[in-house]
Amino acid sequence: HRRVVARSTDRSLHAMNTSTPDHLPVNRPGPTWSPGEPPIPIAILGSTGSVGRQAVDVALHLPDRVRVAALCAGKNIDLLVEQAWQLKPGLLVSTDPALLDRELPPGCRIVIGEEGMTEAATLPVVQIVVTATSGHAAIMPTVHAIEAGKCIALANKETIVCAGELIIPLAEAHGVALRPVDSEHSAIWQSLAPSLGGIRRLFLSASGGPFRTFSPEQLGSVTAAQALKHPTWSMGGKITIDSATLMNKGLEVIEAHWLFSMPYESIDVLVHPESIIHSIVEFDDFSQVAQLSLPDMRLPIQYALTFPDHVSGPCKPLSLAKVGSLHFEEPDASRFPALRIAREAGIRGGPFPTILSAADEVVVEAFTSDGIGFTDIPAVVEATLSRYQGETTMSFDLVAEVDRWARTTATQIIDQRSR
Numbered sequence: 001h002r003r004v005v006a007r008s009t010d011r012s013l014h015a016m017n018t019s020t021p022d023h024l025p026v027n028r029p030g031p032t033w034s035p036g037e038p039p040i041p042i043a044i045l046g047s048t049g050s051v052g053r054q055a056v057d058v059a060l061h062l063p064d065r066v067r068v069a070a071l072c073a074g075k076n077i078d079l080l081v082e083q084a085w086q087l088k089p090g091l092l093v094s095t096d097p098a099l100l101d102r103e104l105p106p107g108c109r110i111v112i113g114e115e116g117m118t119e120a121a122t123l124p125v126v127q128i129v130v131t132a133t134s135g136h137a138a139i140m141p142t143v144h145a146i147e148a149g150k151c152i153a154l155a156n157k158e159t160i161v162c163a164g165e166l167i168i169p170l171a172e173a174h175g176v177a178l179r180p181v182d183s184e185h186s187a188i189w190q191s192l193a194p195s196l197g198g199i200r201r202l203f204l205s206a207s208g209g210p211f212r213t214f215s216p217e218q219l220g221s222v223t224a225a226q227a228l229k230h231p232t233w234s235m236g237g238k239i240t241i242d243s244a245t246l247m248n249k250g251l252e253v254i255e256a257h258w259l260f261s262m263p264y265e266s267i268d269v270l271v272h273p274e275s276i277i278h279s280i281v282e283f284d285d286f287s288q289v290a291q292l293s294l295p296d297m298r299l300p301i302q303y304a305l306t307f308p309d310h311v312s313g314p315c316k317p318l319s320l321a322k323v324g325s326l327h328f329e330e331p332d333a334s335r336f337p338a339l340r341i342a343r344e345a346g347i348r349g350g351p352f353p354t355i356l357s358a359a360d361e362v363v364v365e366a367f368t369s370d371g372i373g374f375t376d377i378p379a380v381v382e383a384t385l386s387r388y389q390g391e392t393t394m395s396f397d398l399v400a401e402v403d404r405w406a407r408t409t410a411t412q413i414i415d416q417r418s419r
Contacts (some may be wrong), residue, residue: 006122025168026189030151030177031064031127042153043070043091043126045117045290046133047077047139050236051155051181051297055130056083059300065307067369070120077102084108093120119387121145128252129188129303130181131156134236135361136354136403139163141394146176152277153304154339156179160262161251162257162354162403168207178259179304184252185259186300187278191259193308202262203280203288204252205272205329209244212273216335222374224367232275232295239365244340244378246331250342254353257346264347269339271329276318294318299303338378345385349391351402352385359384366414376417 022304028144042059046052052073070091073080084092088105092342093116097394101111111119114137121129121141129145130153145152154160160167162273171178184204192199202273210231211219219222227244228237242248251267256267270280275295293299294316311414335341345356353410359381366372372380384406390396 014026014369024192024259024261025098025171025176025178026173026180027192028171028177031180032308033306039063039065039067039068040130040305041069041125042130043072043120043123044068045072045121045138046074046131047071047155048076048082049075049132050239052130052132053079054298055132055153055155055301056087056306057314058298059087060310062302062305065311066163067127069126071124072117072120090125091116091120095107095219100180101265106314112409114204115183115374117141118144121150121284124147126150126344128153128179128336130269130301130304131159131229132181134158134238136358136399138160141398143167143170146170146174149174149176151177151179153179153181153301155301157182157251157255158357159356160255160258163394163396163399164353166396166399170209172270179307180255180259181297181299181300182255183295183297184279185255186280186303188256188260190290190291190303191279191281194383199260199262199283200266200284200286202247202256202260202267203220203282204256204267205270205277205279206246206249206276207243207275208271208273208329208331209246212271216375219335220375224370227367227374237368238364240338241377242360245344246336246380247338247360247378249331250339250346251357253339253343254346256371264343269331271331274323276323276326291381292318292320301373315401319335338381341378341382341385351388351390351398354399354402355385355388355406356381358375358403359369359410362407362410363414370416372414374413380410380413380417383413 044052044055059066063123068087068089071089072093075096077096081102084104091109093111097112122144128151132155133141136158139159142159180189227241230240248329253267277290277292280288280290298316299315331339345352363377363380
């Protein structure tokens with residue numbers, strides 16, 4: 001990790017210019033396609049995960065617009081090989097050497113090891129990098145992709161949560177577009193499209209998860225199997241647990257702060273069980289613009305690849321008449337404290353969002369293996385945050401250091417609580 005230091009660590013002065021959304025990283029110029037042109041070459045990092053599989057599906061539906069030049073995955077080589085035969089990329093990356101013994105399409109080069117993800121992200125032919133890899137491992141490949149001038153279709157939230165203070169200036173310095181793939185941030189991006197200013201407030205919608213109506217006593221006995229059953233979205237295990245605790249929404253508040261240059265006091269969360277309205281932008285005249293669609297991650301993935309065009313793809317149409325009614329409520333911070341904890345970590349800035357994210361990964365894993373209870377998740381994260389007394393001047397070195405510290409500390413706290 002190189003020592004790249006943030007130009008300013010004063011979060012109170014950052015993100016107050018909300019009058020020029022055309023200058024936001026999400027709206028910087030990036031690759032666009034016109035009829036008669038060859039398809040845009042893309043790389044998909046994390047192609048066998050939940051978001052990655054849906055990105056592959058979108059690419060298969062848009063062969064005239066996008067061409068997959070590189071696929072990266074972990075150890076799910078059966079699915080990776082299947083994707084390779086469907087898309088015939090020039091580069092295939094895995095952490096499993098067994099891939100070397102598999103039959104692949106002609107001309108498909110194989111790289112084994114984590115360094116292959118950076119090679120895929122910086123491949124000269126690639127114009128858009130879809131960062132669908134989960135966790136902190138995607139941060140440095142994304143940094144290298146930005147330095148190589150690639151447009152980023154950003155599905156990995158840890159990149160901005162942990163390193164937004166560094167990533168946003170880096171993208172600005174290289175003139176790189178960051179296109180959000182999270183449904184909530186994509187909704188804000190789409191809702192901002194016709195406006196040149198006057199943004200007053202952002203509302204991120206939250207389904208509320210499967211335990212929205214549970215009492216504190218009921219929350220205390222929630223099992224991992226229950227938490228993994230999301231009422232409206234089909235997602236990976238970790239993000240599904242985070243949705244149940246509302247930690248995921250707290251992480252998205254931090255992302256919105258950096259992606260849309262909005263102060264934290266102007267970012268709200270609105271519980272919306274139907275998951276039809278994905279986010280709302282409120283303007284200075286108190287008018288509001290929202291983006292609506294059925295809950296399907298393929299839509300924001302597709303828009304990140306086809307921007308500024310909305311094109312026909314694999315998603316189904318929305319019928320509000322069939323939906324019938326939409327409901328909204330404020331989140332209950334007393335029953336779901338993770339949202340408050342995440343917001344406070346974001347306001348503190350520096351290394352604290354990284355500590356939040358790393359500790360959350362540890363506690364979610366402990367919960368799914370029955371090492372702690374559901375209500376222990378936010379408690380352990382908050383205890384981990386409270387113990388940090390180290391360096392606060394941000395750099396990519398510090399991100400890596402506090403990531404390791406937070407994991408160790410959270411594990412120690414879990415061990416102490418289980419005695």
